[in-house]
Amino acid sequence: MIARDAALEVETVENDPVPMRVRASGEWTFAGLKTRREEILRSIEDLRRTPPSRVAWDMTPITELDDTGALWLLRASRGVSEVEASAQQREILDRVSQGSRVRIAMERPIDPYAPAVAIGEAAMRFGVHLRDATALLGRLVLEALALARRPRDTPFRELSAGVFRAGVAALPVTMLVGFLVGIVLTYLSALQLKRYGADLLVINIVGVGVVRELGPMLASIIAAGRSGSAMTAQLGVMRVTEEIEALQVMGVSVITRLVLPKVIALAIALPLVTFCTDLAALAGAMLVSRYTLGIAPEAFLEALPRAVETINFWIGIGKSAAFGFAVAFVACHYGLRVLPNTDSLASGVTRSVVAAITIVIILDAIFAILLRNVG
Numbered sequence: 329m330i331a332r333d334a335a336l337e338v339e340t341v342e343n344d345p346v347p348m349r350v351r352a353s354g355e356w357t358f359a360g361l362k363t364r365r366e367e368i369l370r371s372i373e374d375l376r377r378t379p380p381s382r383v384a385w386d387m388t389p390i391t392e393l394d395d396t397g398a399l400w401l402l403r404a405s406r407g408v409s410e411v412e413a414s415a416q417q418r419e420i421l422d423r424v425s426q427g428s429r430v431r432i433a434m435e436r437p438i439d440p441y442a443p444a445v446a447i448g449e450a451a452m453r454f455g456v457h458l459r460d461a462t463a464l465l466g467r468l469v470l471e472a473l474a475l476a477r478r479p480r481d482t483p484f485r486e487l488s489a490g491v492f493r494a495g496v497a498a499l500p501v502t503m504l505v506g507f508l509v510g511i512v513l514t515y516l517s518a519l520q521l522k523r524y525g526a527d528l529l530v531i532n533i534v535g536v537g538v539v540r541e542l543g544p545m546l547a548s549i550i551a552a553g554r555s556g557s558a559m560t561a562q563l564g565v566m567r568v569t570e571e572i573e574a575l576q577v578m579g580v581s582v583i584t585r586l587v588l589p590k591v592i593a594l595a596i597a598l599p600l601v602t603f604c605t606d607l608a609a610l611a612g613a614m615l616v617s618r619y620t621l622g623i624a625p626e627a628f629l630e631a632l633p634r635a636v637e638t639i640n641f642w643i644g645i646g647k648s649a650a651f652g653f654a655v656a657f658v659a660c661h662y663g664l665r666v667l668p669n670t671d672s673l674a675s676g677v678t679r680s681v682v683a684a685i686t687i688v689i690i691l692d693a694i695f696a697i698l699l700r701n702v703g
Contacts, residue, residue, distance in 0.1 A: 356397025490593025510612030563663025598652030
């Protein structure tokens, strides 16, 4: 079968109420319109100059019609009341007509107040988060004081499980990362120090940097991505499945049973994880020092206590406890804000990890400023 291109014939009848007869024929498809596109467009433009009441359309000679051709015909015959078409053609025309009524969202004009509005909305969202976080912190303090008066009600099982999951289970990953960071940091420092013959200073740089800054930061960031996301997901799933509401109906304190054990567990576990991360990083530094700078492990271990004061170690451990509390607190805050749907759960976990890492970096900067003259 030979394909026929789309064609448009216009016939004028004198002394007729509808003097202009338009006959569409051929294949009104994307391929059929492509060949005579310009010619048909000019004919349609000429037809638009004539009032629709003086035009009649005959579409029955069309052999094939698709959505593209139907859209062209609808635009050309807009307002015309006398249209002759087959039942199949009318079905396609009606479907395309309904689809064309859907408004396409146009680009909004530039709003000069948009930046101010965005800043205001962000400030309002931050205010809501700050209000809810303050309320959650207050409830945590009250529940902790109540447990101090009733030690038997302390959820030791949840607490020990949290310490295991956030501490022991996280050691392989954090120690591996610490070992690799120690290797990289020592290698880069050694390249620079060898130029000036200050090879032994690598122990000072790596020791203080790892024990005071990198160890707590690495452990906290990994905890935020690993333990924090798990806490948010657990509370979020309980919110989706309405388990939290069930606990509240039974009179069980959600803060005591779910939030407080997680916060305390991570605040206890993270200093221990940081200590192991420090050891792994220093082991990597010792390895690189042996083969890059020729510093024997015995000399490295002997010089390390002189290079790193004890106060630096305790600062790192104290920062780790604060970071652990912050990570768990942010994770629980976002977990309790999850709505009962899967989309909210996914976005809540993502925001929890991002917010926890941001809080850790901000706290580290604050500690660095406050403790700049210590150690």
